[in-house]
Each structure stands twice: as structure tokens, then as C-alpha cells.
Amino acid sequence: xxxxxxxxxxxxxxxxxxxxxxxxxxxxxxxxxxxxxxxxxxxxxxxxxxxxxxxxxxxxxxxxxxxxxxxxxxxxxxxxxxxxxxxxxxxxxxxxxxxxxxxxxxxxxxxxxxxx
Amino acid sequence: xxxxxxxxxxxxxxxxxxxxxxxxxxxxxxxxxxxxxxxxxxxxxxxxxxxxxxxxxxxxxxxxxxxxxxxxxxxxxxxxxxxxxxxxxxxxxxxxxxxxxxxxxxxxxxxxxxxxxxxxxxxxxxxxxxxxxxxxxxxxxxxxxxxxxxxxxxxxxxxxxxxxxxxxxxxxxxxxxxxxxxxx
Numbered sequence: 527x528x529x530x531x532x533x534x535x536x537x538x539x540x541x542x543x544x545x546x547x548x549x550x551x552x553x554x555x556x557x558x559x560x561x562x563x564x565x566x567x568x569x570x571x572x573x574x575x576x577x578x579x580x581x582x583x584x585x586x587x588x589x590x591x592x593x594x595x596x597x598x599x600x601x602x603x604x605x606x607x608x609x610x611x612x613x614x615x616x617x618x619x620x621x622x623x624x625x626x627x628x629x630x631x632x633x634x635x636x637x638x639x640x641x642x
Numbered sequence: 643x644x645x646x647x648x649x650x651x652x653x654x655x656x657x658x659x660x661x662x663x664x665x666x667x668x669x670x671x672x673x674x675x676x677x678x679x680x681x682x683x684x685x686x687x688x689x690x691x692x693x694x695x696x697x698x699x700x701x702x703x704x705x706x707x708x709x710x711x712x713x714x715x716x717x718x719x720x721x722x723x724x725x726x727x728x729x730x731x732x733x734x735x736x737x738x739x740x741x742x743x744x745x746x747x748x749x750x751x752x753x754x755x756x757x758x759x760x761x762x763x764x765x766x767x768x769x770x771x772x773x774x775x776x777x778x779x780x781x782x783x784x785x786x787x788x789x790x791x792x793x794x795x796x797x798x799x800x801x802x803x804x805x806x807x808x809x810x811x812x813x814x815x816x817x818x819x820x821x822x823x824x825x826x
Contacts, residue, residue, distance in 0.1 A: 539718055539753065541726070542727060543756065544760070545783075545784070616797075
């Protein structure tokens with residue numbers, strides 16, 4: 527179901543705290559051609575139902591985040607009523623640190639330097 | 643084996659909030675709570691164990707009658723089997739009809755606090771508000787109204803004044819950043 531171990535861990539955390547969530551429940555079209563066909567779309571990873579909040583979880587390195595940021599900016603322009611938060615690898619690392627977890631960073635967020 | 647004579651303050655690279663800054667702000671929060679809860683005989687509730695430092699100092703700055711209670715919960719462990727939060731120590735007092743002020747040392751994602759507030763609301767308090775010393779809003783997932791708020795923390799791993807690294811450093815009277823070579 528999940529495309530990355532970090533997503534599976536995130537889902538477990540939400541379950542632990544009793545948060546109702548959906549995985550990639552909506553795809554938002556971001557760009558269309560002249561015929562109205564969708565050229566680009568974006569599916570946020572999680573939707574927190576009670577919070578009406580979408581969460582995009584990414585473990586991409588900062589240098590590769592530009593495309594992700596652009597998509598989220600575009601989504602906010604086209605759908606200003608949508609609440610979305612981006613959790614990057616640093617956010618996830620800090621989160622793991624707070625739970626005292628320091629042994630599974632590579633498994634969950636990859637092998638690149640994560641402290642920077 | 644632990645190096646003899648090691649001082650926990652030696653592990654701090656720099657101080658983010660001094661003891662004086664923390665105590666000054668807590669005195670202000672205590673004064674505000676005293677005004678707002680005069681005549682309401684509120685029950686202050688905290689979750690063990692990081693909050694004990696803040697709770698103890700806050701109580702000394704509240705000038706109106708208050709009662710105190712604590713609870714404890716299990717925390718998430720990564721990679722563990724799925725499950726839910728367990729209350730490992732419940733409150734001693736019923737909340738029905740009481741004005742409850744939930745006191746917390748830090749709010750980050752809001753997940754823990756959200757769970758606790760949902761649980762306490764089922765006990766039908768007359769009111770339920772939140773007092774937080776340290777707010778770390780960057781990773782907030784669950785928006786929770788904060789009636790009283792001390793400081794906004796930067797996006798750094800910090801310890802002290804209740805905040806721990808592997809259960810250590812809570813007893814520092816200030817908040818600081820660990821040196822890079824210190825395990826966190």
C-alpha cells in the first residue's frame with residue numbers, strides 16, 4: 527500500500543494516537559493542455575480527516591525538493607481552501623529523535639546525511 | 643560506565659533560554675492564570691514526566707486555590723507493533739464539572755496532546771484549556787488552541803527544563819542545544 531517505509535511508519539504513528547487518516551485519497555490536477563487533459567497532478571500522501579489537513583511526507587534531499595515545493599505552491603494557488611503541510615526528511619528525523627529513535631534513520635529516510 | 647564527575651551542563655553547546663528568562667515568563671503565566679481562574683477552583687492536570695519542572699514552578703506563581711493531578715501514558719516506539727496510546731497512570735480526581743487546565747511542557751506535532759484532550763473531554767469537565775511552556779509549531783499536525791503559551795522554540799533538538807535526550811538533561815534549569823558529539 528505504501529510507497530516508502532517512512533509512510534508506513536507515519537501511518538502507524540497516526541493510528542497510535544487515534545488520528546483518522548486516508549492514504550492518497552485525492553489527486554489534484556495542477557496543469558492542463560488546451561484540450562483540458564491533465565498534464566500534471568499531485569496526490570498528497572495523507573489526509574487527516576478530522577483536521578481537514580493533507581500531509582506530504584518526503585525523504586528527498588533538500589537539493590531535490592524544488593519540484594515538490596513547486597507542486598505544493600501550485601496546489602495552494604489553484605486550491606486555496608486546501609490545507610497541506612510538507613514534512614521533509616529533517617522534520618521526520620526530529621520527530622524520530624523525540625521518540626528516542628536513532629537506529630532506524632537509514633531504513634526510514636534514506637542513506638544521505640540527515641543531520642544537516 | 644559513566645565518567646565520574648561529569649556534569650550534564652558540560653554537554654551543552656549553547657543556551658537557548660536562560661533560567662531567568664524561563665522563570666520570568668512562568669511568573670507572567672501564573673499571574674494570568676490567577677486572574678482568569680479566580681473563584682473557579684481549577685484542577686491542573688499534567689502528563690508525567692517532563693512537565694513536573696514546569697508544573698512545580700508554575701504552581702508557585704498561581705495565587706488562587708488550585709488542585710493538582712497527574713497522569714501517565716505510553717509513548718510510541720518506532721517499528722513496534724501497531725497499537726494505541728495506553729494510560730499507564732490515570733487521574734485521581736473525576737473531571738466532571740471541574741474547570742481543568744491541562745499543563746504541558748512542550749507541544750510539537752500536537753498528536754499526544756490531541757489524544758489526551760479527546761480523552762479528557764469524554765469526562766465532561768466544565769472547561770478544558772491548555773497551558774504550554776514550549777511551543778514548537780513547525781511540525782504541527784493537529785492545531786490545538788493554546789490558552790497560555792510560554793516560548794516558541796526554534797527548529798533545533800534542545801534539552802533542559804523537562805526536555806530530555808534518552809531521559810537525561812530534564813533537570814537542567816535552562817534550555818540548550820547539545821554538543822554535536824553528544825548522543826541524542
